Amino acid sequence: MQTFFSIAVDAFAYGMVLFVISIGLSVTMGLMRVVNLAHGAFAMIGGYIASYAAQSLGLGYAAAILLAVFGTVAISIPIERLLYRRIYGAPELTQVLMTIGITFCIIGIANYAFGPTLKTIPLPTALQGSADLGFRSIATHRIFAIVCGLVVAGALWYAIEKTAFGVKLRASVDNASMAAALGVRTEIIYAVSFAVAVGLAAFGGVLGAELLPVEPYYALRYMVTFLVVVSVGGAGSIPGALLACLLLGGIDTTGRYLMPEFGEFFFYLAVIAIICIFPRGLAGRVR
């Protein structure tokens, strides 16, 4: 029983970290219909900025996170205007080609600018160490990640379902020309959504750096994981992504505890099974 709780705690923590990093991708892929393989690259940029801010500028953790989010968004704006705008509505494979190209460039630049070594983001003392849950201990920063994940999920759900912006966004996604005819400025909606997605990527990159350390190949190394999580959840669905993260996090963690040597098998077999049963993802919308 104790083992069960212990695994459950680990699974929950891992799932929430995955959620924070991948939810931005769910926004770009589900709502904007762009297969954005460069998502990890933006998370990585966030990580690098935070690391630089904390290590070299001596800023605090909160300031570093803010700088990372806004810095990454600022970097992404010209990329969106010059490159992404050309591939909205393009065939999937064209989007794959473009975003892989962008990823390669960002990796090359990161490698050149920061070198190939691992970069860390020092945690504030409040988040260091571990908390005692009674039957086991858990790292404090993981609790912080869980809280952040829940807040992000709630805020996004509210923004998309309950605000005027959310209504316009959903309208633009369902029928861009109709929305434009109704006076919705789809270009702005898209730009803002893209910025939000990138900001979430950067936030996740910083928050998850303890688990997925920042280095130039971050962008490619975890690309598949993000893509899998989002598709299993059903692109564009916040509850779906949350469910997928917790489910896959649970399967991954349990597999690694019980039969670590077959960890990969469990994970990918589960992915295949879920997609075969839910071909549009756990909460995918019927198109």
Add this chain to the structure above:
Amino acid sequence: MKRVVIAAFAAIIMGSAAYADTIKIGVVGPFSGPFALQGKNFKAGIDAYMAMNGTTVGDDTIEVIYRDLPAPDPAQSKALAQELVVKQRVQYLTGFYFTPDAMAVTPILKQANVPLVIMNAATSAIVTKSPFVVRTSFTTWQTSTPIAKVAHDAGVAKVISVVSDYGPGVDAENAFKAAFEKEGGQVVEAIRIPLSTNDFSPIMQRIKDSGAQGVFAFLPSGPTTLGFVKAYSENGLKDAGIKFFAPGDLTQESDLPALGDAALGIQTTFHYAVSHDSPENKAFVEAASKAIGSPAELSFPSVGAFDGMKVIYRMIEATGGEQDAEKAVNAVKGLSWTSPRGPVSIDPESRHITQNIYLREVTKADDGTYYNKEIQTFEKQGDPGLAAAR
């Protein structure tokens, strides 16, 4: 017309023989990609050696040609080696970070009449694949065996082994198990985890539940190591008194700043620490730091490369610049010298390097940086892996 042809022909023949004034060395390594750091270290070691010993041997000028192989890819490795030998006419092949890449090249050495000097790839069996292979790095067996004695001497009787599920990981597990059981200890469980593991908390839980007093670990250097070591301290294993044993790949110098306090006190055995205290190493570190640009990136592959160049220079001397792989290899059998890592020699039978293995502990220096402090020496260690394979 006929005379021109004959002249040209003669020039080619003579050019390829005694009058060769440029000797090319082909280096294959990961110069881009996730392992670019290790490739950079190859280059730093090579540059350091050439800066200290000149770029000529006798009348011959040495030219180094680099070829990039970002990830293990034996087919590409062989294609690159073929290109280096056939097109670039290199007389020596060297580098090779990954075992499969080195393995793929061994079948062509005889026909190409080219020796292969391995600067890293650490699986024991490579040297048996061709008589023209010489290795100046280490084997996983060589570095993982002494730590078993360390564990036993520390009073640990039960150990759990956790390794990444790939060739070197399996080697490390076998090496440790063999040596630890020989010491009278018990490996209670041997876990192999996928290379792509990100979250190590469940593994830590499993280690706790196993009731072992210590954990032996082997993971490839880089992000996974960082995750593992952090999970080890965060999940309270360190505080619970579960001791951590590993070969030195886990605490390579370039990862230490990222590992930080989490790694403090971890003991590893390895053939080289950048902090090794000797005049040879001081000179080497100075030259290599200059070559690599950022001294914090300096790590173990640089010394393998440095000594690899030493061996190649000796080969060139012995053959007078002529292409004769057999003569070249014979010339370095039994060769011994003082490397930056300490006294070393090439075992005449296995053509693998015999060297000291050091027990080191991650320590914080006065200036706040972390380093591997050597605290014990296991002298003149050969490769136990070959004997085990037989």
Add this chain to the structure above:
Amino acid sequence: MTEETVAVTARQSRSIGRDLLGIGAIISAAAIGYLLFPDNLALLTRIIAIALLVLSLDLVTGYCGVATLGHAALFGSGAYAAGIISAHYGIADPILMTLAGIVGGAAAGLVCGVIILRAHGLPQLVLSIALIYLFHEFANKASSWTGGSDGLSGISTDPLLGMFEFDLWGQTAYFFGVALLLAVLMLLRVLVRSPFGMLCRGIKEDPLRIIAMGASPKTALIKMYVISGAVAGVGGALNAISTQVVGLDSLSFTLSAESLVMLVLGGGGSLFGALTGTVVFMLFEDYVSAANPFHWLTMVGVLLIAVVLFAPKGLYGTAAGFVACRREKRP
């Protein structure tokens, strides 16, 4: 002779003419390659092997519209099949090894096809990714057969037809590769123009319409997957024969993604597009990685972005469109 039959005959002779032109182009490209890089035949042979993989991917992606990032599973299965019969059973005849590669690739194609075709779009892409990781992990686990992460070594190859040695200079491997490529290409030209090829193009555009014609898109796609597997298996076998080693990378996501990039680069839905993409990508990569082994990835990234911006239908597709446009305008 009626007007229609005249038109049809003209059409046919034009397409046969195009075939001859294509074959001529490949033979001359092979000859130019041989003359330009006589001492880098290993690279050229590798390009041919990868070209077979990209052609095979073109069959399912370009012609049938299946999105996959796991196509190396077919290539790697072919490579391992060819390698294993040589390393473990001592069957070293290159032709038999190629046949083993075809069988291995086709079997993998059947498995992948059955699973991948269960979803569409993004989930399909993810299914293919999951599959390639399963294949990779399986090969890693079955190390007594595959050599695991150390790679399958000990593959020996008899001389081709008992006469031509596979040696260091790689001439035999190169000409063997060119011959295989030509044979595969001619068969595929027949295939894509056959009724079956037409059916597949229809499926790519509108599977519901095909159902309304009484044909089963799924059956056709699975057949195509098996054929695609056989083609990829030839590539894998060629790789195993020419390099005498098979590594886990041949079953990797990276190789799958690269082959997709090459296909889109050249332009899917045309055999010459697949070839163009492979040759351009591999030569470009070889050139920039030799010129700057440390930072060449950025250059590749720039190339990919430039292609999307300036040649959205792929290099061959855009060039062919340009030529067709010129021809239309000519009176």
Add this chain to the structure above:
Amino acid sequence: MSAVFEVLNLKKAFSGLAVTNDVTLSMATGDRVALIGPNGAGKTTFVNLVTGNLRPDSGDVRLNGETVTKVDAIGRVRRGLVRSFQVTRLFQEMTPAEHVALAILQRDGRAGAMYGNFLSMPDVMDETAALLGTLGLVHLLHRKVSEIAYGQQRLLEIAVALALKPRVLLLDEPAAGVPQSDTGRIEQALAELPADLAVLMIEHDMDLVFRFARRVIVLAAGTIIFDGLPADVTKNAAVREAYLGSYANASHAA
């Protein structure tokens, strides 16, 4: 005369709302039936139930006396039930010749052949040319579909359906979206449909219905409210109510 196509007590509900409610009808070879009904009467659902794209909650569909309710869409096509689409579903990158040839090859079970080219199959080419000839499309044999006019695409839809040699043909608004100037050609094509064929046409355009159909069925709210001669349909009170009621509402709203 025996029925070639029968629908018996077909029912389908979406989340409790009956969209097809106990529909029964029967057709014989040579029949020319028009199915009409106001918007939202359930015509599309009915077509999908008949073709096998939707499963009914209860009831049966029979072809040539065989119950095909459990047979999928592909199986029904192979048994002679062919449909055309309201919005053309053609392969934009392919030519009319390829469309018709593919249908012919599929009908003959030769579409799986992996060698040969229909251009060099005289029987296929002759039939293709003949069929497209009767529809006046022969000059477009080798143009891409994306380059031909919409009216011609509609004719091609009919050609593809006919190439499958159906026993029962479902025409879903064959003239929808075609400019007035081009409808003549389509009407002519409809008039020339083979006699050994039962045709069920779903149509809005009453002029076309009156010229084409020898029997009219009116569907409203998922039920058949009229089944009889075209001449009687306008006199029927229930039909007037169903149509005029909705038009009256529509004109108020406008």
